[in-house]
Amino acid sequence: MANRTLTGWLLDLVARPTSVDLVFRTDDGTTHALSAPFLPSFVVAGHDVRRETVLAAARAWGCRVGRGEGIEIFSGRAMPAWRLRVPVSGLFTRTVRMAEDEFTPEALFNADISPEQQYAYATGLYPLARANVEINEDGVVQAHEILDDPWDVNAPLPELTTATLRIEGDGHPAHGRSRPLLLSYDGRSYAFEQVDGAGLLHDLSKRLREADPDLLVTEYGDDYIVPTLLELSARCGTLFSLDRTLATPAGNRVGKDPRKPIPPRSYMSYGKVVYRAATHTAFGRWHIDARNSFLFGDTGLPGLIELARLSGIPLQRLARSSPGTAISAMEVALAMSRGILVPFKKREPEDFKTGLALVETDKGGLTYLPRPGVRGNVAELDFASMYPSLMDRYNISPETINCGCCDPGQPVPGIGAHTCTRRRGIIPDTLAPILEKRRQLKARQKSADTSEGKEAFRKRQTALKWLLVVSFGFLGYRNARFGRIEAHEAVTAWGREKLLMAKEIAERDGFSFLHGLTDAIWVTRTGATETDYLALGGTITRETGMPIALEGVYDWIAFLPSKQNPAVAVPNRFVGAFRHGEVKVRGIALRRSDTPPFVAALQKRMVGTMGTADSLPALRKLRTELEAMIEDAVRELRGGRVPPEALTIARRLSKAPDQYVANSAAAAVTRELCGRGVALQPGSKIRYMLTDDGKMRGASKRAVRATALPGGRSMGFLDGSETPDLDAYETMVREAGAELLWATCVRG
DNA sequence: CATTCGCGGGG
DNA sequence: GTGTACGCGAATG
Numbered sequence: 001m002a003n004r005t006l007t008g009w010l011l012d013l014v015a016r017p018t019s020v021d022l023v024f025r026t027d028d029g030t031t032h033a034l035s036a037p038f039l040p041s042f043v044v045a046g047h048d049v050r051r052e053t054v055l056a057a058a059r060a061w062g063c064r065v066g067r068g069e070g071i072e073i074f075s076g077r078a079m080p081a082w083r084l085r086v087p088v089s090g091l092f093t094r095t096v097r098m099a100e101d102e103f104t105p106e107a108l109f110n111a112d113i114s115p116e117q118q119y120a121y122a123t124g125l126y127p128l129a130r131a132n133v134e135i136n137e138d139g140v141v142q143a144h145e146i147l148d149d150p151w152d153v154n155a156p157l158p159e160l161t162t163a164t165l166r167i168e169g170d171g172h173p174a175h176g177r178s179r180p181l182l183l184s185y186d187g188r189s190y191a192f193e194q195v196d197g198a199g200l201l202h203d204l205s206k207r208l209r210e211a212d213p214d215l216l217v218t219e220y221g222d223d224y225i226v227p228t229l230l231e232l233s234a235r236c237g238t239l240f241s242l243d244r245t246l247a248t249p250a251g252n253r254v255g256k257d258p259r260k261p262i263p264p265r266s267y268m269s270y271g272k273v274v275y276r277a278a279t280h281t282a283f284g285r286w287h288i289d290a291r292n293s294f295l296f297g298d299t300g301l302p303g304l305i306e307l308a309r310l311s312g313i314p315l316q317r318l319a320r321s322s323p324g325t326a327i328s329a330m331e332v333a334l335a336m337s338r339g340i341l342v343p344f345k346k347r348e349p350e351d352f353k354t355g356l357a358l359v360e361t362d363k364g365g366l367t368y369l370p371r372p373g374v375r376g377n378v379a380e381l382d383f384a385s386m387y388p389s390l391m392d393r394y395n396i397s398p399e400t401i402n403c404g405c406c407d408p409g410q411p412v413p414g415i416g417a418h419t420c421t422r423r424r425g426i427i428p429d430t431l432a433p434i435l436e437k438r439r440q441l442k443a444r445q446k447s448a449d450t451s452e453g454k455e456a457f458r459k460r461q462t463a464l465k466w467l468l469v470v471s472f473g474f475l476g477y478r479n480a481r482f483g484r485i486e487a488h489e490a491v492t493a494w495g496r497e498k499l500l501m502a503k504e505i506a507e508r509d510g511f512s513f514l515h516g517l518t519d520a521i522w523v524t525r526t527g528a529t530e531t532d533y534l535a536l537g538g539t540i541t542r543e544t545g546m547p548i549a550l551e552g553v554y555d556w557i558a559f560l561p562s563k564q565n566p567a568v569a570v571p572n573r574f575v576g577a578f579r580h581g582e583v584k585v586r587g588i589a590l591r592r593s594d595t596p597p598f599v600a601a602l603q604k605r606m607v608g609t610m611g612t613a614d615s616l617p618a619l620r621k622l623r624t625e626l627e628a629m630i631e632d633a634v635r636e637l638r639g640g641r642v643p644p645e646a647l648t649i650a651r652r653l654s655k656a657p658d659q660y661v662a663n664s665a666a667a668a669v670t671r672e673l674c675g676r677g678v679a680l681q682p683g684s685k686i687r688y689m690l691t692d693d694g695k696m697r698g699a700s701k702r703a704v705r706a707t708a709l710p711g712g713r714s715m716g717f718l719d720g721s722e723t724p725d726l727d728a729y730e731t732m733v734r735e736a737g738a739e740l741l742w743a744t745c746v747r748g
Numbered sequence: 749c750a751t752t753c754g755c756g757g758g759g
Numbered sequence: 760g761t762g763t764a765c766g767c768g769a770a771t772g
Contacts, residue, residue, distance in 0.1 A: 112760080114760090262760085265760095265761090267760095267761050267762085274761090276761095317760090321760075321761085322760095322761065322762080324760095324761065324762055325760065325761075325762095328760090328761095328762085364763080364764065364765080365764095367766095458759090461759095462758085462759070465758065465759070466758080468758090469757085469758055470762080472763080473762070473763045473764090474762060474763090475763095476762085476763050476764085477761085477762040477763070480761090480762055483762075488763080562767075562768090563767080563768065563769095564767075564768075570766080570767065571766085572756080572757085572766090572767095573767085586756090586757095587756080587767085591755090591756075592754095592755060592756080593754095593755075593756090594754070594755070651753090651754070651755095652754075652755090653754095654753065654754065655753090660752090660753090661751085661752065661753095661771095662751075662752045662753070662770075662771050662772075663771070663772085664752075664753065664754095664769095664770065664771070665770080666753080666754085667753095
């Protein structure tokens with residue numbers, strides 16, 4: 001049998017001992033299991049690394065050695081380098097660890113990049129790439145040709161089928177009583193009762209084969225459904241697998257997923273603790289746990305595909321990673337394509353700084369304190385993607401900040417640092433095409449003629465937005481691969497400079513500056529029209545070189561007072577009505593995820609009513625109407641007409657159950673759930689209701705009861721006899737109402 | 749009053 | 760295989 005060529009898309013890559021398995025979808029809709037010989041490698045480099053040592057070590061570890069050069073990122077200069085290719089993929093991590101001891105971590109490069117990504121970067125065969133692949137009679141790839149470009153906004157994608165698997169009802173299945181399993185596809189649903197183990201597995205497997213989805217989306221699949229099914233399978237001896245039967249030249253076979261589950265863990269991300277359940281991936285199809293995937297929840301399949309294509313990270317792993325992993329992978333890929341050696345472990349110490357310099361540079365974004373009060377005819381102007389745009393425009397990167405080659409270079413305002421004017425940095429060169437592609441996707445989102453089309457473009461541009469957002473925080477993290485605190489500080493220094501310039505330009509042109517926050521300003525001028533504000537935006541864009549856009553003109557905006565000190569406002573607490581009635585709110589109860597839905601709903605109704613006021617006098621006239629809305633809500637609550645699920649409070653635990661010091665409601669609920677055998681980790685989410693059964697017993701402390709996650713109709717362990725603490729809820733309702741009512745009774 | 753704890757952000 | 764920093768506000772003790 002001769003070689004043949006397949007045309008289609010690469011759906012997945014999975015490392016095997018001496019190869020990478022490729023899951024490939026041809027244009028006729030068949031999914032093939034192909035294989036490409038591949039061994040991962042890493043680099044040992046440095047002027048003081050001795051050739052004999054490398055050769056001896058490589059011999060001892062069974063590695064093939066290639067001699068070459070690599071570019072040291074900070075100096076930009078070439079240095080002697082040796083590539084060590086491990087004999088078996090599975091030995092990669094272990095060999096790197098031995099090399100760390102032998103050569104020091106500083107001498108290792110490109111050493112923590114997964115075999116799948118190494119293959120993708122070496123071949124251009126990224127996940128979801130469209131390609132021709134030439135295979136021999138054993139399905140081994142002989143040659144390939146990439147047919148598209150990940151930066152192409154219009155690149156064609158395969159038709160993909162989806163099925164969903166979840167437990168009936170809402171909420172974490174472990175936080176309540178047992179409920180049936182539901183498999184849905186092609187608009188139909190099938191329920192499976194969890195009584196007869198073998199029968200359940202048999203029926204479910206049959207339906208899954210019939211559905212044969214490319215993508216299986218579960219809710220709590222990683223954390224609950226799949227491990228429960230696997231335990232059941234082990235107990236009753238009936239095989240169960242999420243894996244798929246694929247076409248191979250030798251006949252169809254079920255590919256077994258060689259990936260081991262990554263154990264569960266809790267970690268800090270963006271100031272909060274996140275819990276990641278153990279991963280259960282599939283071979284031949286994708287399994288995504290919607291509840292264990294930040295990116296899927298926010299950007300869906302289109303967003304995941306967008307990022308998989310750009311970063312080279314296989315889709316199932318990407319689904320379980322943060323945007324930081326994706327942007328880091330893109331930086332790594334760009335560095336490698338330029339021959340730059342990627343540092344193995346972070347080790348750049350921060351430059352020495354005096355105490356004074358630290359105070360001056362460590363300021364972050366510029367924040368003003370608006371005067372509390374209500375103002376009419378106010379414009380908000382926002383710099384677009386300010387921090388990533390600054391990194392791009394001023395070439396801010398770990399290797400370009402305070403470079404040794406430029407004197408003076410491009411000075412950074414106010415912090416005595418400079419950036420390189422000769423060599424573009426890895427970070428700005430990673431960000432520039434993302435900024436450009438996001439602009440294109442946003443334009444397509446606007447011009448798309450169907451709501452489905454708009455939604456797909458929205459999800460894709462949102463995925464890119466996340467890359468841009470985290471790219472900044474990433475710079476400031478001292479252990480990030482391309483992080484350097486001086487670069488982070490240069491970004492905020494430029495940000496303060498630009499915001500200050502915007503303020504001064506506005507004031508020069510006769511506007512009053514009311515408020516400024518990192519990348520946004522609020523200004524007003526008596527009698528100014530939208531045209532005047534647009535002109536101001538044009539002037540600021542021209543004079544700062546940074547695009548600023550008119551977010552909108554508020555008919556009125558209330559800067560709300562601090563509850564701790566009513567004489568001052570809080571930078572990010574306001575309510576404002578744009579022309580056409582749309583209301584923008586920040587910092588009030590309805591924006592918080594731990595506000596009971598009933599309380600948030602009252603604020604939403606009030607805000608909707610306030611949006612009908614197109615002037616300050618009109619707003620003040622609404623006062624009695626708004627007061628009546630609050631009283632209605634209290635009556636509804638007191639009348640027992642509020643369903644309990646509307647009174648639940650959601651929280652994310654920041655620590656392990658036994659670490660709680662204060663006896664907070666959340667701590668009490670945590671104890672209750674642990675007592676019921678629910679495993680809670682830092683980052684686990686809980687939901688509870690304030691009840692009055694404590695009061696019956698005369699206890700002074702507030703009583704609470706756990707409910708199911710994440711709300712909705714299922715009430716977990718509640719049996720219906722519990723009654724909400726109406727006093728506590730009435731207080732919350734009145735305070736939430738008063739927060740907004742304030743805007744109708746003050747003057748600017 | 750001090751301390752503990754969790755949220756927001758972007759759109 | 761992640762990734763800022765920090766202020767606000769509610770509740771506890």
